[in-house]
Structures are given as structure tokens and as C-alpha cells.
Amino acid sequence: MENINELNIDNLTSLWVKVGQAVGHYVNENNYELSCVKNSEWPNKIWIKQPLTNELLISLSQKMASSEQSLVFPHWDIYPNEGSEIALEGFTQKSFQTGMSLPLNKPFPSSSSLTAKRVSNTEEAKFWAAIYPKCFGYVIGEEILIQTMNEMEYNLFYFNGALVGTAIYHPNEQVAGIHGVGIVPEMRRRGFAEEIMYLLLNRAIAENISYATLQASELGKGIYQRLGFTEDFIIKNYVPKFD
Structure with missing residues (x-):
């Protein structure tokens, strides 16, 4: 079994990729991916799948500033070697979520209603x-x-x-x-x-x-x-x- 956190994030970001490719604008660069759609507030994300560095953060900030649409940068804390000194002063935290998982080893009560x-x-x-x-x-x-x-x-x-x-x-x-x-x-x-x-x-x-x-x-x-x-x-x- 692969790392469940990576599988969780891959599932989430695959939604963003499919939507951007089908309807809007999708970019896959060396150090980030971006997906946005006009007349929608979702997905409109820019994200990375590697530890965040200050240099990478500057690059993301510049890309977000130049985008015609408002983008959100989701940062997941799954990289143990990521530096704790990363400076996020140029950003405001809009919200947070908890990545969760469940092994599917027993059925749940049937919903008849x-x-x-x-x-x-x-x-x-x-x-x-x-x-x-x-x-x-x-x-x-x-x-x-x-x-x-x-x-x-x-x-x-x-x-x-x-x-x-x-x-x-x-x-x-x-x-x-x-x-x-x-x-x-x-x-x-x-x-x-x-x-x-x-x-x-x-x-x-x-x-x-x-x-x-x-x-x-x-x-x-x-x-x-x-x-x-x-x-x-x-x-x-x-x-x-x-x-």
C-alpha cells in the first residue's frame, strides 16, 4: 500500500486536474500545478507536491499575483523534511481542512431512507x-x-x-x-x-x-x-x- 496521505492528496488533486483540463485552464510546471475555471470558485488552486521552500513560495506568490483569477494555495503538512523557517508573511490563511482516511474492512449500516x-x-x-x-x-x-x-x-x-x-x-x-x-x-x-x-x-x-x-x-x-x-x-x- 502506498502512503495513504499521498493517495489522499493524489485523489483530491486529480479532481482539480480533470476539471481544469476539461473546462478551464490547467498548467503543470516543474515545481507547481495550477487549475482554474472562469465563473466558478472551484477548483482555482495552485499547488505543489514537494517540500515548500522560500524560493518556491516566492515563485507561487508571483504566479498568483499575475493570475487573472483569484487562486488558493493549499499547503499540506506531509513532508517531515520541510523547513520550519518558511516565511508565509505574504499570505493569509483562508481556511484549513483535515485530511482523513478509513480502511474499508467492514460494511456500515444500510441507509434505507x-x-x-x-x-x-x-x-x-x-x-x-x-x-x-x-x-x-x-x-x-x-x-x-x-x-x-x-x-x-x-x-x-x-x-x-x-x-x-x-x-x-x-x-x-x-x-x-x-x-x-x-x-x-x-x-x-x-x-x-x-x-x-x-x-x-x-x-x-x-x-x-x-x-x-x-x-x-x-x-x-x-x-x-x-x-x-x-x-x-x-x-x-x-x-x-x-x-
Whole structure:
């Protein structure tokens, strides 16, 4: 088994790569990758897969400053030989997430109350894109779904015909990446996030996938801990500091 942290990050960044290549702008340079899409707040990231140095940070800062779109730099603390003296004074931390993983060695309770619907046409893509900001407060452009729904799985979940929430299910290699699990405001605090996870985790088990990975907000982390996910690393999301 490869390093689970690297598999987690590879699953996440493969989403960004696919979206940038299909809909927007994707760049793969020697020391960084970049993916951004117009009329969307996601992915719009610039990232590295090596220890951060001050020289590399300067290069990222210059690239972010010259970009026509606002970019976020996610920094994951998975490199033990990374210098602690890295100067991030030119950046502001926008948010942070916890990279988490779970060995898929036993099934979860079946969710009989929820039904899942994969986005499969333009109308559903537009609907998913309209619902997502209600769950998370930022926009994934509808054109992203329209152009990538055949190779990436965007799901809507319903309870007795009423919309509950969203998720992106993204298996690759040895892991099933679970992203964008969001509940619409009127359906929160009713256990639906756990039920969505039951459905997705049991599906991954049925597909003989070894691990599930995700990146949790501080608000959602407790749900995943109750399911048995472990906290593996931190992702700090930075934006340039403007004077």
C-alpha cells in the first residue's frame, strides 16, 4: 500500500486536474500545478507536491499575483523534511481542512431512507450547481458538471422525494475519494450526512476499494471521526495578503 496521505492528496488533486483540463485552464510546471475555471470558485488552486521552500513560495506568490483569477494555495503538512523557517508573511490563511482516511474492512449500516441520483444530463447539472452553494457557500460552476459528468460522479440525495444534499464520489487507484458532502440547510441535524456516508462507503466496499479518503472542515470532522476516520494531516489554504 502506498502512503495513504499521498493517495489522499493524489485523489483530491486529480479532481482539480480533470476539471481544469476539461473546462478551464490547467498548467503543470516543474515545481507547481495550477487549475482554474472562469465563473466558478472551484477548483482555482495552485499547488505543489514537494517540500515548500522560500524560493518556491516566492515563485507561487508571483504566479498568483499575475493570475487573472483569484487562486488558493493549499499547503499540506506531509513532508517531515520541510523547513520550519518558511516565511508565509505574504499570505493569509483562508481556511484549513483535515485530511482523513478509513480502511474499508467492514460494511456500515444500510441507509434505507435515502436514494441517490447521479447527475446525468444538463438540467440535473444545473440543478446540482445551484444547490451546492446552499450547502457550502461557494460556487462550482455548472459548466464544470456539464463537461465532466460522464467521467466524474456528482450525486444528489433525496429523502421521501425531498432533496437532502450533494456529494462527489471519486474512486481512483486504491482509494475512494469522497468530496462535497453537503446538506441543504432545511435538512441539517437529522443524521443525513452519516447516511450519505453509509451509502458511499458501502459502495466502495462493494467495489473492493481498500480505503476511503476525504478532507474535512472543522465543522464536519466529528461526523467522520464517528465513522472511524483518522486524522492524518492538515491542509492550510492560503491566499495572498493585500496591503
